Amino acid sequence: xxxxxxxxxxxxxxxxxxxxxxxxxxxxxxxxxxxxxxxxxxxxxxxxxxxxxxxxxxxxxxxxxxxxxxxxxxxxxxxxxxxxxxxxxxxxxxxxxxxxxxxxxxxxxxxxxxxxxxxxxxxxxxxxxxxxxxxxxxxxxxxxxxxxxxxxxxxxxxxxxxxxxxxxxxxxxxxxxxxxxxxxxxxxxxxxxxxxxxxxxxxxxxxxxxxxxxxxxxxxxxxxxxxxxxxxxxxxxxxxxxxxxxxxxxxxxxxxxxxxxxxxxxxxxxxxxxxxxxxxxxxxxxxxxxxxxxxxxxxxxxxxxxxxxxxxxxxxxxxxxxxxxxxxxxxxxxxxxxxxxxxxxxxxxxxxxxxxxxxxxxxxxxxxxxxxxxxxxxxxxxxxxxxxxxxxxxxxxxxxxxxxxxxxxxxxxxxxxxxxxxxxxxxxxxxxxxxxxxxxxxxxxxxxxxxxxxxxxxxxxxxxxxxxxxxxxxxxxxxxxxxxxxxxxxxxxxxxxxxxxxxxxxxxxxxxxxxxxxxxxxxxxxxxxxxxxxxxxxxxxxxxxxxxxxxxxxxxxxxxxxxxxxxxxxxxxx
Amino acid sequence: xxxxxxxxxxxxxxxxxxxxxxxxxxxxxxxxxxxxxxxxxxxxxxxxxxxxxxxxxxxxxxxxxxxxxxxxxxxxxxxxxxxxxxxxxxxxxxxxxxxxxx
Ligand SMILES: Cc1cc2nc3c(=O)[nH]c(=O)nc-3n(C[C@H](O)[C@H](O)[C@H](O)COP(=O)(O)OP(=O)(O)OC[C@H]3O[C@@H](n4cnc5c(N)ncnc54)[C@H](O)[C@@H]3O)c2cc1C
Ligand code: SF4
Ligand code: SF4
Numbered sequence: 001x002x003x004x005x006x007x008x009x010x011x012x013x014x015x016x017x018x019x020x021x022x023x024x025x026x027x028x029x030x031x032x033x034x035x036x037x038x039x040x041x042x043x044x045x046x047x048x049x050x051x052x053x054x055x056x057x058x059x060x061x062x063x064x065x066x067x068x069x070x071x072x073x074x075x076x077x078x079x080x081x082x083x084x085x086x087x088x089x090x091x092x093x094x095x096x097x098x099x100x101x102x103x104x105x106x107x108x109x110x111x112x113x114x115x116x117x118x119x120x121x122x123x124x125x126x127x128x129x130x131x132x133x134x135x136x137x138x139x140x141x142x143x144x145x146x147x148x149x150x151x152x153x154x155x156x157x158x159x160x161x162x163x164x165x166x167x168x169x170x171x172x173x174x175x176x177x178x179x180x181x182x183x184x185x186x187x188x189x190x191x192x193x194x195x196x197x198x199x200x201x202x203x204x205x206x207x208x209x210x211x212x213x214x215x216x217x218x219x220x221x222x223x224x225x226x227x228x229x230x231x232x233x234x235x236x237x238x239x240x241x242x243x244x245x246x247x248x249x250x251x252x253x254x255x256x257x258x259x260x261x262x263x264x265x266x267x268x269x270x271x272x273x274x275x276x277x278x279x280x281x282x283x284x285x286x287x288x289x290x291x292x293x294x295x296x297x298x299x300x301x302x303x304x305x306x307x308x309x310x311x312x313x314x315x316x317x318x319x320x321x322x323x324x325x326x327x328x329x330x331x332x333x334x335x336x337x338x339x340x341x342x343x344x345x346x347x348x349x350x351x352x353x354x355x356x357x358x359x360x361x362x363x364x365x366x367x368x369x370x371x372x373x374x375x376x377x378x379x380x381x382x383x384x385x386x387x388x389x390x391x392x393x394x395x396x397x398x399x400x401x402x403x404x405x406x407x408x409x410x411x412x413x414x415x416x417x418x419x420x421x422x423x424x425x426x427x428x429x430x431x432x433x434x435x436x437x438x439x440x441x442x443x444x445x446x447x448x449x450x451x452x453x454x455x456x457x458x459x460x461x462x463x464x465x466x467x468x469x470x471x472x473x474x475x476x477x478x479x480x481x482x483x484x485x486x487x488x489x490x491x492x493x494x495x496x497x498x499x500x501x502x503x504x505x506x507x508x509x510x511x512x513x514x515x516x517x518x519x520x521x522x523x524x525x526x527x528x529x530x531x532x533x534x535x536x537x538x539x540x541x542x543x544x545x546x547x548x549x550x551x552x553x554x555x556x557x558x559x560x561x562x563x564x565x566x567x568x569x570x571x572x573x574x
Numbered sequence: 575x576x577x578x579x580x581x582x583x584x585x586x587x588x589x590x591x592x593x594x595x596x597x598x599x600x601x602x603x604x605x606x607x608x609x610x611x612x613x614x615x616x617x618x619x620x621x622x623x624x625x626x627x628x629x630x631x632x633x634x635x636x637x638x639x640x641x642x643x644x645x646x647x648x649x650x651x652x653x654x655x656x657x658x659x660x661x662x663x664x665x666x667x668x669x670x671x672x673x674x675x676x
Contacts, residue, residue, distance in 0.1 A: 040607075041605075041606045041608075042602075042603045043604060046604045046606065046634060051632075051634060052633065052637070203662075204661070205662065206657040206662065207649075207657070209627070209649075209651070209652070211628050211629060217628075217630050218606055218630070247655050247657075248652040248653060248654070248655030249652050251631075293663060296659050297660070301659055301660070303659075326632070327632065327636065327637050328631050328636070328646050331646055332648055332652070332653075335653055336653045336654070348657070348662070349662060349663075351662075455661075456664060456665040457664070459663070460664055461664035461666055462664070463670045466664070466665070490608055493608070494628075528670070528671045
């Protein structure tokens with residue numbers, strides 16, 4: 001089967017039709033270019049993290065007050081990101097936000113509150129202004145996905161991208177396969193976008209179920225892994241993200257109760273959060289997670305969330321809005337037999353993921369410049385897989401920038417490389433080899449070992465010794481991965497995901513070993529370097545592929561990440 | 575080692591009521607994880623939960639179903655979870671760190 005490959009020729013190929021990927025496709029379609037977009041899901045209207053809906057959107061709107069200007073928000077971003085952020089790219093993203101918001105409205109997204117006809121804006125997540133629009137985003141993804149489909153993009157549904165093709169530092173295509181039919185595609189394209197979201201299934205959670213995760217478990221760092229293998233520089237890979245969840249279900253929805261006035265209690269019944277922050281439960285999210293982690297470590301667990309003191313109308317509101325964050329949350333509480341009106345809810349931390357350390361604008365993943373282009377020419381990235389990200393707004397804005405940049409990039413004529421027919425069969429056969437060994441070791445057990453070592457040694461408490469132990473295990477798993485078995489193409493997808501998770505975990509551990517300080521709470525806590533060391537570590541950690549595995553370098557955070565790209569060295573004559 | 579994959583296949587998170595299901599295929603189409611399979615164009619067959627242990631518990635399938643034929647059923651280990659949260663917080667042995675953070 002793997003020797004018959006469908007060949008497609010196009011201007012732009014997008015891997016990952018989420019928020020960022022769809023928004024990158026739209027400007028290219030508007031410019032009349034050919035676009036091929038592949039996604040693991042069947043419908044662009046529903047695939048990815050937010051197919052079930054969203055409820056908040058971060059943006060400046062320039063409505064008059066000083067706080068609502070790009071300049072004001074930009075001024076505060078260094079402190080909001082603990083001093084490590086690519087300000088050059090962030091500057092462009094923040095300035096483009098109002099325009100992309102209008103574009104989304106043109107696509108049919110209604111950001112206004114139907115009861116008032118105005119934007120319902122809130123100050124939250126520690127931001128210095130009311131930048132969040134709260135809205136009914138049930139059909140947010142529907143509108144963007146539909147625009148791409150109607151724009152006559154070629155949509156390869158249920159198709160997983162596995163490899164970016166590069167020659168002389170320039171990307172020219174993608175290999176992908178249909179996870180049900182098994183069809184292989186070679187999409188030869190003049191520009192490539194990698195937008196497959198964040199890295200999940202990376203560490204253990206309370207239920208022990210790998211796919212019970214806060215963020216989308218089908219986003220497994222495929223862009224980061226494909227980009228790295230193709231020679232793209234990655235950055236900020238040491239920073240991870242966790243949240244507080246009702247114990248047993250890794251879901252969003254607990255923070256909403258906290259923001260409506262719920263308290264945290266420890267085993268002694270003490271409302272302890274004021275010991276961690278004078279704002280108590282109103283502290284930054286990361287502080288709340290750190291407070292809970294510390295109470296558990298001090299032996300004060302279990303920790304509960306308590307709503308019993310709240311007035312009936314607040315409790316009613318909580319109950320009505322419970323399913324907004326996760327459709328299944330009311331059913332979970334019901335089946336569990338807890339009622340937050342009368343029972344405290346036991347709390348756990350979720351598994352970790354690599355995304356943006358709980359902060360806006362400091363993304364982890366493929367390093368990009370102001371055009372969303374990576375260190376590999378013609379290879380673009382946006383959304384949670386790129387180094388400047390921020391929820392759906394960050395993904396939409398940088399995605400749109402990527403699309404517009406590609407339109408410019410493609411104006412320059414250049415000859416496009418090609419894969420020789422014989423070579424192509426070899427590439428797909430190598431990627432499909434797991435089907436030849438269906439009785440090989442299972443990706444499930446393989447992944448469990450990744451999660452165990454990340455949790456124990458590269459998670460919320462890190463040491464040099466632990467990180468080296470994690471790397472030993474991850475290297476050993478790397479030597480075994482070629483033997484993994486797949487019974488069918490769905491399984492082949494999971495095998496490739498497992499391999500990509502392993503690679504991301506290895507890059508995480510390498511970068512975390514390099515950063516000899518702690519920063520942003522449990523996003524990167526080195527027990528052997530507990531302090532934040534601005535004098536030496538106000539720097540990015542970058543990882544690149546070398547002949548001997550990952551090569552790690554640092555770059556002062558006052559520089560844009562693109563200062564480390566080969567092309568900027570050429571431009572500077574160095 | 576915490577290898578759960580195989581054992582968990584036993585729990586089916588997606589219950590489909592054969593009497594109310596109208597075989598429309600929507601649940602298969604909206605699932606982001608390729609978990610539910612429904613033969614297209616066949617009015618007889620029910621959707622099959624092919625990979626129950628890979629379910630996200632997102633409920634897209636349940637919310638899209640036109641006849642409310644789908645019920646999400648959480649497993650015991652999610653509902654009555656007994657994991658010690660400390661096991662999620664990393665293994666540090668004495669001597670791994672020079673001095674603990676105050
Ligand atoms: C339940 C939930 C609610 C959220 N609510 C909000 C909110 O209200 N506001 C907000 O700002 N943020 C919210 N977020 C965060 C937000 O979803 C993400 O930051 C945003 O979607 C990132 O966009 P993206 O394009 O990078 O990733 P996604 O939108 O997740 O898209 C990634 C896409 O890539 C596909 N894919 C993955 N790997 C491959 C591969 N190898 N080949 C082909 N396709 C692949 C996936 O199927 C997916 O469609 C929420 C997240 C979740 C999980
Ligand atoms: S709950 Fe979500 S992941 Fe599970 S079968 Fe339904 S749509 Fe698929
Ligand atoms: S969506 Fe509902 S009615 Fe349609 S096939 Fe699925 S279970 Fe049956």
